Amino acid sequence: MKEKNIRRRLIKDRLFLILIGVLSLTALIPLIFILGYIFRNGIRVINWDFLTQLPQPVGEETAGGIVHALVGTIIIIGLSFFLAVPFGIGTGVYLSENRNTRFSVIVRLCVDLLMGVPSIVVGIIAYAWIVRFQGFSALAGSIALSILMIPMVVRGTEETLNLIPPSYKEASLALGVPYYRTMLKVIIPSGFGGITTGVLLALARIAGETAPLLFTALGSNFLNVNIFKPMHTLPLLIYDYATSPYKEWHHIAWGASFVLVIFVLVLNIISRLVIKKWKIQF
Amino acid sequence: MENSILTIKNLDAYFGKTQVLKNINLSFPYKKVTAIMGPSGCGKTTLIRCLNRMHELTADADYGGSIFLGDVNIFEKNPITLRRHIGMVFQRPNPFPNMSIYENVLAGYTLNGIRLTRLERDSIVQDALQKAALWEEVKNHLNKKGTFLSGGQQQRLCIARALAVKPDIILFDEPTSALDPRATTHIEELIEELKKTVTIVMVTHNIAQAARVSDYTAFLYMGELVEYNSSERIFTVPKDKRTEEYLTGKFG
Numbered sequence: 159m160k161e162k163n164i165r166r167r168l169i170k171d172r173l174f175l176i177l178i179g180v181l182s183l184t185a186l187i188p189l190i191f192i193l194g195y196i197f198r199n200g201i202r203v204i205n206w207d208f209l210t211q212l213p214q215p216v217g218e219e220t221a222g223g224i225v226h227a228l229v230g231t232i233i234i235i236g237l238s239f240f241l242a243v244p245f246g247i248g249t250g251v252y253l254s255e256n257r258n259t260r261f262s263v264i265v266r267l268c269v270d271l272l273m274g275v276p277s278i279v280v281g282i283i284a285y286a287w288i289v290r291f292q293g294f295s296a297l298a299g300s301i302a303l304s305i306l307m308i309p310m311v312v313r314g315t316e317e318t319l320n321l322i323p324p325s326y327k328e329a330s331l332a333l334g335v336p337y338y339r340t341m342l343k344v345i346i347p348s349g350f351g352g353i354t355t356g357v358l359l360a361l362a363r364i365a366g367e368t369a370p371l372l373f374t375a376l377g378s379n380f381l382n383v384n385i386f387k388p389m390h391t392l393p394l395l396i397y398d399y400a401t402s403p404y405k406e407w408h409h410i411a412w413g414a415s416f417v418l419v420i421f422v423l424v425l426n427i428i429s430r431l432v433i434k435k436w437k438i439q440f
Numbered sequence: 441m442e443n444s445i446l447t448i449k450n451l452d453a454y455f456g457k458t459q460v461l462k463n464i465n466l467s468f469p470y471k472k473v474t475a476i477m478g479p480s481g482c483g484k485t486t487l488i489r490c491l492n493r494m495h496e497l498t499a500d501a502d503y504g505g506s507i508f509l510g511d512v513n514i515f516e517k518n519p520i521t522l523r524r525h526i527g528m529v530f531q532r533p534n535p536f537p538n539m540s541i542y543e544n545v546l547a548g549y550t551l552n553g554i555r556l557t558r559l560e561r562d563s564i565v566q567d568a569l570q571k572a573a574l575w576e577e578v579k580n581h582l583n584k585k586g587t588f589l590s591g592g593q594q595q596r597l598c599i600a601r602a603l604a605v606k607p608d609i610i611l612f613d614e615p616t617s618a619l620d621p622r623a624t625t626h627i628e629e630l631i632e633e634l635k636k637t638v639t640i641v642m643v644t645h646n647i648a649q650a651a652r653v654s655d656y657t658a659f660l661y662m663g664e665l666v667e668y669n670s671s672e673r674i675f676t677v678p679k680d681k682r683t684e685e686y687l688t689g690k691f692g
């Protein structure tokens with residue numbers, strides 16, 4: 159009787175394992191198909207010219223490249239990084255240091271709300287507040303993207319710092335170290351891995367944003383490095399070319415998609431490495 | 441009493457509305473070891489945390505009364521300079537997780553932005569680790585993270601960190617509760633040695649240890665100072681019944 163019971167349980171265990179295995183595989187299938195499709199369509203247009211040339215008019219022998227969008231993406235994402243990181247980390251540190259004051263409760267609520275604002279709305283806001291006065295520019299795009307990025311960085315920072323035991327802060331203060339140095343030299347470095355991971359994942363998230371850039375960075379067919387002028391990015395280029403009627407441009411859109419996916423993948427891999435390298439054992 | 445370096449006058453301490461120290465009056469003699477004893481939860485940690493103004497860092501903590509270092513009230517001093525003179529070893533070891541063993545020992549200098557030559561650093565590290573009885577165990581991997589050490593080794597690392605900055609007073613909160621008998625003996629010897637130059641306040645649960653190393657003993661009970669006298673007298677002829685009961689193991 160007892161023997162049989164245990165057998166039954168073991169069988170149930172086995173069935174359960176198979177079930178969750180099948181379910182997770184099912185979740186993976188669309189992902190694999192999407193990645194496979196992008197890979198198959200994208201890889202054949204990728205070559206050195208594709209990454210270093212400007213696009214050619216339709217009908218030319220070579221289709222040209224996407225260098226302007228590649229450079230634009232790097233500039234706009236980089237700029238968003240510098241705009242979002244100080245505010246994001248600063249706010250995150252503040253929230254974890256002052257957990258229950260009225261101000262921090264309000265700030266936390268705002269951050270959560272901001273996290274839920276659709277990116278296109280942020281784009282319209284940036285349009286209304288910046289573009290209408292200053293014209294379309296890469297900077298306006300970066301500002302829009304950094305607004306999307308800030309809440310993610312805040313939350314990543316706050317959650318990381320909340321996990322650091324208060325005894326390290328005490329140890330530092332007991333050595334006569336002023337509060338600001340304690341934060342800068344002990345607490346933030348202890349959370350460096352987690353904070354960096356949050357920032358990198360936020361970058362990966364905004365790298366593919368299109369909607370807010372339509373109203374701000376606009377796009378450009380030239381290689382432009384002036385952040386006060388319109389600039390192209392990979393998602394914008396994909397949007398343009400994929401909706402065009404030309405077959406060659408569709409190929410370019412696939413190629414650009416492929417590059418964008420690789421870009422995001424690289425950011426994810428780097429954040430994995432950072433987690434591993436700076437993993438701090440408490 | 442002989443010349444004292446630190447004098448507590450009418451000290452009260454609170455966490456929110458709970459009063460955990462009640463009108464404490466006590467003075468710590470210069471270059472002597474004073475033990476603070478008492479049952480768990482009676483306020484020993486709170487008392488020594490008042491001495492370097494760590495108590496006020498707890499969110500809703502409050503205090504009343506004064507503590508004189510020489511003839512200045514520490515509550516009127518800058519806590520940062522105060523803490524550089526009064527070192528502390530916490531009840532639970534807390535080496536910095538982002539620093540190696542070597543960097544942990546030097547933390548009191550580096551975190552305060554004090555520059556040292558390579559030679560000075562090496563000698564401070566070796567000296568502090570030797571005093572804390574940790575040198576032999578770690579001398580070959582000073583660059584490992586401090587948090588990889590065992591609990592007892594971490595505690596000795598924290599002792600080394602406190603010693604490295606050469607404070608005038610050191611507060612030990614049960615420094616040997618996580619140590620084996622050999623390391624304990626070593627730390628007790630260290631305390632004997634240290635008191636030639638430093639004033640020591642030590643919380644301990646170990647009666648034999650207090651009898652061995654302390655010159656004076658204060659007995660706290662439920663936030664009150666019950667008895668304070670030379671260790672010799674406390675351990676041979678305690679005046680208060682509660683002290684006697686504690687020493688004979690009736691409670692605590």
Ligand SMILES: Nc1ncnc2c1ncn2[C@@H]1O[C@H](COP(=O)(O)OP(=O)(O)OP(=O)(O)O)[C@@H](O)[C@H]1O
Pocket residue numbers: 455460478479480481482483484485486487498531
């Ligand atoms: N952060 C805190 N917030 C509220 N109450 C606290 C806090 N820390 C300690 N207490 C309370 O203050 C009293 C004294 O605590 P304290 O840590 O000083 O005791 P202790 O004598 O060091 O005990 P032990 O021997 O167990 O270390 C206890 O009743 C405890 O519950």
Ligand SMILES: [Mg+2]
Pocket residue numbers: 484485486531613
């Ligand atoms: Mg205690």
